[in-house]
Each structure stands twice: as structure tokens, then as C-alpha cells.
Amino acid sequence: MVLASRLVDSGARVSFLYPAHHESRLCDARSRPHSPEIRFVALHARDFDSAPNDFSRDFFLMPSLAQEFEQLVSSLQPPPSCLISDEVCGTLAKSARLLGIPRYILVPESASAFAATLLAPSLARDSKLPLQVARNETVDIPFIGMTVVAREYLSPYLDTFPWRADYFLEGAIEAQASDGILVNTYRELEPSILSGMVRDTCLNPHRAPVFAVGPLIPEPSSTVGSHHQEEEAEIMEFLDAQAPSSVVFVSFGTLIQRNEKDAREILSGLEQSGHPFIWKFSGDGDYVPTGAGKSGLILRNWAPQLRILSHPSTGLFLTHCGWNSCLESSSLGVPILGFPAFMDQPINCKLLVELRKAGVKLATLESFQIAEAIKEVMESEEIRRNAQKLKLAADRAPKSLDFFVDKLRENSALHYL
Template sequence: MIAALVGLYDPIVNWFRNHPSPPVAIISDMFFSWTNRLAGELKISRYVFSPSGILALSVVWTSWRDMPKRNDPKDENEVIKFSNIPNCPSYPWWKLSPLFRSYVQGKSQSELFRASSLENVASRGIIFNSFTELEKIYLDYLKKFLGHDRVWTVGPLLPSEEERVERGGSNEILAKEIKSWLDQFENQTVVYVCFGSQAVLTNKQMEMLALGLEKSGVRFLWSYKEPTKGHTVGEYGMIPSGFEDRVSGRGLIVKEWAPQVAILSHPALGAFLTHCGWNSVLESIAAGVPMLTWPMGVDQFTNANLLEELRVGTKVCEGEKTVPDSDELARLLASSVGDAKGVRIARAKVLSKAARDSTGNDGSSYRALDSIVDQLSKP
């Protein structure tokens, strides 16, 4: 995909040169790193927009700069430490960016990945879908890493009240059914389970997750993705036989799509079992809902660590092929909406208020957006 997007280079140059009022700058996603070279040719500035968090990108960019060495190239569990980053995060090799690991292993197109990262670092500035109060120490680190302060947080970027039902899809009837189902429960007593728009669980993972939910006795709403092209038929995404009948009344199972932002905003929600994609993390924090984490790849491991550090996340499993222990999962599910939830939900509410304040008048994200406009206005 990264290589294919480079094909837009010449069409954009032609469009720009024939435009009566060409842009003063380019703001583009980090996968469009080649737009930094394009901006140079057009003699304008390019700014990176990152849909990932600051800690996650700090680890990625520090990897490319420092090129950490491995003592045993065959040991996928060898721990790599990032001592220059605040709190000295460390990860086994298999958790690092797959693009970085591809480069180290000399795989096809890996030079493109390295060049892409360096172009992003060299850009005029970077804009994050995050907020200062959430990742301040990592914001300060990244400014030091880049050698300038043109780093802004403008999040959390969330849909409006009117758009919440359509976030990620559109099914107004189902959205109303889900709200009606949630309305019958007391505040903070339901666990929402969802692993994003890409992850598809193996049948064994589905079985152990279902068993954990069943043993826990919690009320839950489980939105799951069915197998797509590339998944072996019969090995992925199957709800265990009889499970829906056994949990009838306290469990609601939804295929493919659910209005996630609206669900998380409902008072009945007490916890969110998530893969820790950054959008899901921000949506849960904004709603004041603590998380049970099951990171599966890319920046999700970093995000899960951040949530533990912030005391709003509890790890239940990790890895896209790992099968959870149903008894331990049941215990964690039960405690997430039980008496033990106090500290995490209180902390989640504090961060929720900080998220709202950041985008309000004179909030940190509000001021950052003004600062970006000022920057773009400069010659």
C-alpha cells in the first residue's frame, strides 16, 4: 500500500501547478511520507498527521534512529529497551513495528519503510490525535527527539453527537436495539467486547473468550468480526454452539458492526475489552470507561502499556494468536465491573474530563489548533 500510494506523486504535482490558488502546505497521514519530498519540490511545508499516539510513534522513530542490536537474531523474545524514552519502555522483539523488523531482516521493500520513516521525521511538524494531558511526558520527549517544538496534539478527534450512531458503519435499527438493551441495566455493569475492524479471532480464541464470559456471570455486549478473504474457512470467527442460548438475557452478540462511540457513552458501560487500537483507546478514555486490554499487533502493545501506566487498563491477554485462559479471563471480567473497579473507573473519569477540557474553549488541543493555523500563516 505504501509503495502504491507513491503513484499519486505526479498527479498531485500537475494539479498543484495548474491550480489558480495552490495550497500553502500539505498535511498528510504518516503513510504518505513521500509528500515531504513532494512539498520540497513545490517549495511548501509538509506536516505529518498521526492517527497513532505519541508514545507509539516515539518507540517507532527511536527504533529507526538507534537501530537497536539483537544479541540473538533467532530469539523473538529478546527484550529491547528504550532507555532514552521516559519510563524506559521495553518490548520483546516480536512486539516491535513489523515494518522495522522487516527492514532488519532485509525483506522486500524494507528500504522503502526506512525511507518513509526518515521522511516523516524530516517533515516541518507533526499533528497527533491525542491530548497533552494524556501523553505529556512523551510529547516533551518527541520535541526533544525532533529538535523543535512543532509538535501538536489536537485530540481526541471524536464524532459529534449526531454522528455517533454512524461511527464505523450505519445501521439505525440495530443502534436503537442496542440502546434499548443497555437501558435495562444499572450504571457501570456491562462489559463491551470488541477487537476493531480488522482482527478476526480463531475458533479456539472465540471458544475461550465465550467460556470466560459465561463463567464470569457479567452482562456483556460482544461485537465480533466474521472471517474475510484470506482466513481459512471453518477456522475463524465462529460463536460456540449453544453459547447464545446459555447467556440469553445477560449477553448481546452483534456481528460485524456496532455503534461503538454510542455504546461506550452509555451509562451502563463499566469496562471495555479491547485490542487497543488508538481510536478505541481514545473513544473509551473520552467516555470514562476503563479497559481490559488484549493487544494484537503494531502500536497496540505500546497503547496497552500506556493504559497500564495511566491506571485505566488491565492486561488480560496479548498477541494475535494467543489463546486466553478462560478462568483468568472470567476473574478479570468479573472484577472489572465489581467492587474492585473503584480506582480504575475513578481514574478513567479524571481522564475523561481532561479529554473534554482539552477540546473546549482555551483547552490544550483548542490552543494547539490555533497554533497550527498561525504556523501555516507564516511565509
């Protein structure tokens, strides 16, 4: 939605296409104010009733959704200037080719993490796909000096579900053949990999142009719905009462659930650090940490993350290093304390901690290590200075989208799908 809004600001008309069975997932986005130039269009899969009711449903429905997409686009006047879709929609890439529409992919993850995905076609040519669950094969991520266990990062390519490996491989091949790659990052955050993606023939054999269009994050004031106003007011009151850059914000995203042992260690570490804190807690059982007193707030399952990170009292973000969280913290100048778990998170953590030196990585969730790491970051002028450099770079970054718009400016009526 952020990209759609920014394209509208550039003078485009945008049609936002989505599967009708995902309507509920768009409720928050559609409830926010947006330009009338953004048109929401639901695609109805004809064979939805016969689709499996599990994680494979979207894969099963893609051919049917592609047919409706082709019918819709054929009826549009003027025809769209291009299609922007995510990197795994290989089926839609074929539809765009059939209709003669340029197709660009939007990468919601870091360029460093996406580089591993672009390695999949070369792994297939070397007969290394699908990956075997029982083997610990490694993959070198180019330009950032990192080696990952292939089955942990490239889990879609495991031999557990060969059909899924084929689907994602098709998406990676079509990504390489696209008319351009839009990455939700900014150049100063990932300079080496962005340059490498343009010239490396293994990652980008067709030399598709690469556009750094991030950070694609909404304005902090636009993220809170009316049903959370009272909770937000309490949080802002707490932050307003704290000293500048003194508060630790803790959130491990929406997927990671902390068990009771981890939760007790985290709470103890926060208390030992001597810093006020806000913790968005998601647990895997009945246990809920209590006893924070006046030194902290413990929130259940929801927090206005952007509002908290943008507040001048926030000085540190203890995070799982999901890419949205990394983008938000870096673009707002907040150092991180990283505790990555899986998928792209270790790569993102390495990027901010080792390459940009804007944080520290936690080895364990033991309370004394948490307390010591908090003190280390809070007392480091170098880490704070590096975090502020990323913020200044992010403030300049939205202009990068102009390069992409200019490429399509030759069309008198810009219309993106």
C-alpha cells in the same frame, strides 16, 4: 475526517486528497454530513494498470501519485498553507518541499508507539536495519519504560522485504524533518512522551514542534448509517434496560479473528462474571457463540462502538487495545480490560493499565481469568476514578488544536491539504 472538520471549524478550507483506487474505503466518511468547505479530490495514478495487485501496490504507485499531487497544488489559488499527511509518505514530503509548502505529519497512533518509529533512523545509522526475522533484538521505548522486540513492533523494517524497510525509513526521516508533528492524543494521557518528543535529539533531531490534537473521534450520534438503524435500536433498548456502569462491551477490532476455543472461553467468562454484556464477534471459522439469553447480545462483525461506550450503562471495555479503541474508551471514561496482540497494542495497553491505571491487562483468555478480571475492574473505585480523570482531560483537549491553527494564522486564507 474528524481533523478536517475541526480545521474547517477554525476557519480553514480543506482539500481532502486520496488515491482514486481507495474510493470505496471513503464511502462511509463521505456519506456523513460534512462542511462544503471540505473538498474531496481523487488522485489518479497513471501507472495503476501496471501496479502489482497486492499489499505493495500503494508503495509502487506513490511516485506517480506524487506527480499528480504536484500538478494539482501548482494550480490552486490561493496556494495551500500547508500539507498534512501521514508519517510514511516520504515521497509527498519531497513534493511539498519542491513546491515550498510547509509539511506537517498526522500520527494516527499513540505518541508512545510513534516514538518507536522515530527510533528507526538511529537504528539505521547503527547498521541495525533492516531487522533480521530470526533475531530477537529489542528496542527501548523512551519515557514510558518499555522494551519491545524490534521485529514484532517494527515489522515494516524486517529484511523479508528490504524495499519496504527503505520506504518506511524514508518516511521516518522525513517525519523528523517535517515542519511539525500532529499526534492523535491528548497531553494528560501521554504527558511524558509528548514532552520528550520535543526535547529528545534522537527522536526529534530537528526539534519539530509537536501538537497533541486528539482525541480525534467523531460524535457518537454521527457514526451510524441508515442501514444499521434497526440493529442500533435493539442495542440501545438492551442498554437502556441495564443498571448504570454494569455492561461489559467486548470487541477485538476488525483484524483479529477469534477461534472457536477462544470464543467459548470468552462466552463462559462473561457468563461467570454475572454482568450483562455486548460482544461484537468476529470469528475465523463457522462457529458463532450462542446462548447468551437475556444477559447479553452477540453481534456479528458490526457494532456502533461509540454509541455503546458513551451509554451510561456501559462500565467496562474488553479490547485488543488498538489506538482508536483506547482513545474512545479513555475519552468517554470507560475502564478497559486489555488483551493486546501485536504492533502498538502492547504499548497502548501498558499506557492505560500501568501508567494511567485505568484498567487491567488479561494474561490469557481462560474463562475464570476473564470473570475474575471483570469483577476486579467493576469493583475498583480507583480504576473508575482514574478513567473519569481521563474523560475530564479529554473534554478539555480539543483546544490543543488551537495552537496549531495559531501557527498558521498569519496566512489570510487558511487552506489545508
